[in-house]
Amino acid sequence: MKSARAVAHTNIALVKYWGKRDSSPADLNLPAVGSLSLTLDRLRSETTVCPAGHDSFTLNQEPASGEVAGKVLRQLDRVWQAAGHAGPRPPCEVVSRNFLPTAAGLASSASGFAALTLAAAAAFDHDPGRPALSALARRGSGSAARSLWGGFVRLERGVAADGSDCRAYPLHPQAHWDVRLLIVHTERGPKAIGSTAGMQRSRDTSPYYGPWVDTSEADLAAAEAALAARDLAVLGDIVEHSCFKMHACMMASRPPIVYWRGATLDVVHAVWRLRAEGLQGYVTSDAGPHVKVLCLSGQADDLAARLRDVPGVHAVDLVGPGPDPTVEVL
Numbered sequence: 001m002k003s004a005r006a007v008a009h010t011n012i013a014l015v016k017y018w019g020k021r022d023s024s025p026a027d028l029n030l031p032a033v034g035s036l037s038l039t040l041d042r043l044r045s046e047t048t049v050c051p052a053g054h055d056s057f058t059l060n061q062e063p064a065s066g067e068v069a070g071k072v073l074r075q076l077d078r079v080w081q082a083a084g085h086a087g088p089r090p091p092c093e094v095v096s097r098n099f100l101p102t103a104a105g106l107a108s109s110a111s112g113f114a115a116l117t118l119a120a121a122a123a124f125d126h127d128p129g130r131p132a133l134s135a136l137a138r139r140g141s142g143s144a145a146r147s148l149w150g151g152f153v154r155l156e157r158g159v160a161a162d163g164s165d166c167r168a169y170p171l172h173p174q175a176h177w178d179v180r181l182l183i184v185h186t187e188r189g190p191k192a193i194g195s196t197a198g199m200q201r202s203r204d205t206s207p208y209y210g211p212w213v214d215t216s217e218a219d220l221a222a223a224e225a226a227l228a229a230r231d232l233a234v235l236g237d238i239v240e241h242s243c244f245k246m247h248a249c250m251m252a253s254r255p256p257i258v259y260w261r262g263a264t265l266d267v268v269h270a271v272w273r274l275r276a277e278g279l280q281g282y283v284t285s286d287a288g289p290h291v292k293v294l295c296l297s298g299q300a301d302d303l304a305a306r307l308r309d310v311p312g313v314h315a316v317d318l319v320g321p322g323p324d325p326t327v328e329v330l
């Protein structure tokens, strides 16, 4: 094997993924719905995979072990297996750094598993093309499948039992549309429940899970058309609808899954109030209390300044569309 390094940027879903299909083996990790995302500038993971005497994983300059390291090493095994090499996988040293705002509550799994998959594939001489690597990244984390491209990306739900058609593809490059995403950091509470367990609970107990799944393809089609037309009002309406529908499904789970805090709703209402005043921002939020606001670049600074004044807001980061990942053999 070789040594290789990859950089992949994180992404935020504009049309959300929540829920998994049954699969065999279970770690195929097949989403129940497709999703559509914006890859973000600056916020990224950088991962190096090198031959070593034994397996190790270092995250943000600290040695990692337990479940965190286990997930990384299992992903290496998958890439090795996909590469079709004879014999056992050679031991690897994996070193990864996340460049994400410290308190952002932004999952590193999207950029992390995308960078890991790309670096491992290059290290193991496996080059099946980005679409197949996207399907491989999905097995590490669903949202990682979308970080194989910059700009605007769609993850297809697919129908194949082996997950081969459950992969992302690029819709538009980074330069398609000069939008901004404001990441509005609100108060931090203990995380209600991790995404994987939360999705399982919603599927098993939420009466809204079926309707959530059944209506997602229509949201994807409408969002794709609005994105192609660069129509922020239409896209923003779908972005908010997908977000609130997902959170309604989460909240109706038993026990309830409530990621929002008081400040989360205060920010949502502030965005709506500002919209009535002509600042066109649209909210979305993920498995955490922070709010992300989609807007045009020309209004981003004004909107950020106004949202910094909302009580309970700690910081507002501005990010734009991000680039494709990069891979180099060292």
Ligand code: 2P0
Pocket: 012, 013, 015, 016, 017, 018, 029, 035, 107, 109, 110, 140, 141, 142, 143, 144, 195, 196, 285, 286, 287
């Ligand atoms: C998304 N989320 O579309 C949704 C919205 C969270 C809420 O993708 O179980 O870490 O590893 O496939 O990718 C977070 O889920 O979940 C996520 P797994 P992942 O961005």
